Amino acid sequence: MSLIRLENITRCYQMGEETIHALRGVSLEIERGEYVAIMGPSGSGKSTLMNLIGCLDTPSSGGYELNGARVSEMDDNELAAIRNREIGFVFQTFNLLARLNALRNVELPLVYAGVPSGERRRLAREALAQVGLADRLRHRPNQLSGGQRQRVAIARALVNRPAILLADEPTGNLDSKTGEEIMALFVELWRNGNTIIIVTHEEDVARRARRVIRLRDGGIAGDDRHKPASGERAVITPVAQT
Amino acid sequence: MTMRARHVRLWLGELRESVFMSLHAIAVHKLRSTLTLLGVLIGVFSIIVVSTAMRVLEQNVERNLSQLGGSTFAVQKFPPVQFGNRRDWEKYWRRKDITLEQGKVVEEKATLAGAVGVEGRFWSGRVRTIYAKTGPAVALFGETPGSFAAHGWEIADGRILTTPDLDERAAVCVLGAALAKTIFPFGSAVGQPVKLNGIPYNVVGVLAPQGKSLGGLGDNFALIPLTTGLGRYGLRWSGLSILVEARSAIGYADCMEQVRDVLRGVRHVLPGQADDFEIFSNDTLIGQFKSFTLAVRIGVAVVSSLALLAAGVGIMNIMLVSVTERTREIGVRRAIGARKRNIAVQFIIEAIVLCEIGGAFGTLLGVAGGNILAWRMKLPPALPLGGIVLAVILCSVVGTIFGTYPALKAANLDPIESLRYE
Ligand SMILES: Nc1ncnc2c1ncn2[C@@H]1O[C@H](COP(=O)(O)OP(=O)(O)OP(=O)(O)O)[C@@H](O)[C@H]1O
Numbered sequence A: 001m002s003l004i005r006l007e008n009i010t011r012c013y014q015m016g017e018e019t020i021h022a023l024r025g026v027s028l029e030i031e032r033g034e035y036v037a038i039m040g041p042s043g044s045g046k047s048t049l050m051n052l053i054g055c056l057d058t059p060s061s062g063g064y065e066l067n068g069a070r071v072s073e074m075d076d077n078e079l080a081a082i083r084n085r086e087i088g089f090v091f092q093t094f095n096l097l098a099r100l101n102a103l104r105n106v107e108l109p110l111v112y113a114g115v116p117s118g119e120r121r122r123l124a125r126e127a128l129a130q131v132g133l134a135d136r137l138r139h140r141p142n143q144l145s146g147g148q149r150q151r152v153a154i155a156r157a158l159v160n161r162p163a164i165l166l167a168d169e170p171t172g173n174l175d176s177k178t179g180e181e182i183m184a185l186f187v188e189l190w191r192n193g194n195t196i197i198i199v200t201h202e203e204d205v206a207r208r209a210r211r212v213i214r215l216r217d218g219g220i221a222g223d224d225r226h227k228p229a230s231g232e233r234a235v236i237t238p239v240a241q242t
Numbered sequence B: 001m002t003m004r005a006r007h008v009r010l011w012l013g014e015l016r017e018s019v020f021m022s023l024h025a026i027a028v029h030k031l032r033s034t035l036t037l038l039g040v041l042i043g044v045f046s047i048i049v050v051s052t053a054m055r056v057l058e059q060n061v062e063r064n065l066s067q068l069g070g071s072t073f074a075v076q077k078f079p080p081v082q083f084g085n086r087r088d089w090e091k092y093w094r095r096k097d098i099t100l101e102q103g104k105v106v107e108e109k110a111t112l113a114g115a116v117g118v119e120g121r122f123w124s125g126r127v128r129t130i131y132a133k134t135g136p137a138v139a140l141f142g143e144t145p146g147s148f149a150a151h152g153w154e155i156a157d158g159r160i161l162t163t164p165d166l167d168e169r170a171a172v173c174v175l176g177a178a179l180a181k182t183i184f185p186f187g188s189a190v191g192q193p194v195k196l197n198g199i200p201y202n203v204v205g206v207l208a209p210q211g212k213s214l215g216g217l218g219d220n221f222a223l224i225p226l227t228t229g230l231g232r233y234g235l236r237w238s239g240l241s242i243l244v245e246a247r248s249a250i251g252y253a254d255c256m257e258q259v260r261d262v263l264r265g266v267r268h269v270l271p272g273q274a275d276d277f278e279i280f281s282n283d284t285l286i287g288q289f290k291s292f293t294l295a296v297r298i299g300v301a302v303v304s305s306l307a308l309l310a311a312g313v314g315i316m317n318i319m320l321v322s323v324t325e326r327t328r329e330i331g332v333r334r335a336i337g338a339r340k341r342n343i344a345v346q347f348i349i350e351a352i353v354l355c356e357i358g359g360a361f362g363t364l365l366g367v368a369g370g371n372i373l374a375w376r377m378k379l380p381p382a383l384p385l386g387g388i389v390l391a392v393i394l395c396s397v398v399g400t401i402f403g404t405y406p407a408l409k410a411a412n413l414d415p416i417e418s419l420r421y422e
């Protein structure tokens, strides 16, 4: 069974008289443990698709199954629970809470999951160690570099051990060297068994992925599976990372 | 773990998190928070300062009450508790003093009276014996023999003050039970010498403890013949009181009328003129105080509800600004799994915390302010627990009511829009 199954998904926005078709009939399956890059020109519907996969948005029509659950028919509370359990978001603009230190930012998803505070702290520390920030627990976002902020955001996305990691242009706000490091981190996380979907504009970022889905005008224009340039993994095993 | 325990834990965790976040938000926006808190502070302050002052006055009234028995009333130049304005004061001051002679006339002519006493309070001071010394708060009263029956005082040891004591202006005294115990810890006080503010007296009697003294003087007083006292000390401004015990409970009202007529006669009050003295009993005291406090309480309720209403609108505005400013934060929280309810609860709790902080400052200032009155009137300080509980509840109510709209607004933001918000 696929982890993600989209069937003829559409998403329209009503702008006064005009109807904008952001997605026009997207069908797609993504397996557990895949590393997928989504590419396409600006306005082609990449973010719209990510929001749907991430259960932040619901389709205008079509069906969506995540991990065997019919997401397209869920109500607001159920969607929130799914986002909390199954999805880890990484944003282009980091979106950390400025008033909280790294540890507390990473703890936040666990707060909504109802994890007791001691356990929360332990898991958050672990996640931060995993992204190489074990020594920056008490730093506020404005005391961290861009790359470090994105690492905190990745730790926050990982801390609930979600089924998928979704990243919409995660290197868009970073210089190329830092961007490289973040991409290397994603590869490492993928090797540890995470399912990763990344939206990107950069071909060399996409080249690292095993699968590239190209969108154009709200539809799928290409879906190539290829060997990544480096970091091929012998067997895809969904090992739970620690 | 049971579902229920899990729910409770979840809820407590959320509560703690929300309180933490809101304290943080309040600390970050100090000026804005302070301005908002001011409204709540004023509202709560007015409630607390008045209830503290009421409590202080209440204690004062209780002190007066404890001086009178059930079927006894008193006549005085001044009303026992004054709530009036300056004009009333001048009226009282201009009245002729009540004298011992007038007391005697009442005793002769008021046939419905069981006992008539005349009483004057001289000072509060220190009492000293060879065994012990008291604090400076022992009250000294001058009495006539009738006072004992009128007060319902009973003798435990020795005798009461007698007519010969009064005629001779004898240097003798009767002690309240508590006082006797303090200064003669080892044996009977009767026959012993004491010094009342340095002047020597002989103890002739000790009163029995008065069961439940309504928080009054607590048996910590000394009694001397009124004539002795009048010869030696000046009276306090309130002058003499005539105490009258009715012969029977049924004849109480008639007895009061009779005494009123006798006094009007002896004080030459013309028919049609108002009395130039005050007659009061426990009932009238309580009634007066009740009507006074009711008026004040209504006034305070109006003022404080206006202040709290204004504060509530202020809180709502601040919260709306806060929601707009934190739109992105709301989007992030929704993206990582917060439900609408979580967001709403967070903002409502923030509003409540804001109110409670204002309320806490208002309470502190109110208790301090109310006790200035106690200090000025030389009364013991008071803590109005009821008022404080009311303030805490009111703050939560105001926070909840005025925080709800901004909280719902925050909860219903579209997560994607909020994440994109600049
Ligand atoms: N809330 C909205 N209201 C109206 N139209 C929208 C809304 N969100 C997206 N769109 C439209 O949907 C289309 C797809 O938008 P989307 O954000 O998915 O593009 P994208 O591929 O992510 O572009 P970019 O690379 O610039 O981020 C665009 O034409 C956009 O204008």
Ligand SMILES: [Mg+2]
Pocket (backbone or CB within 6 Å): A046, A047, A048, A168
């Ligand atoms: Mg986009």
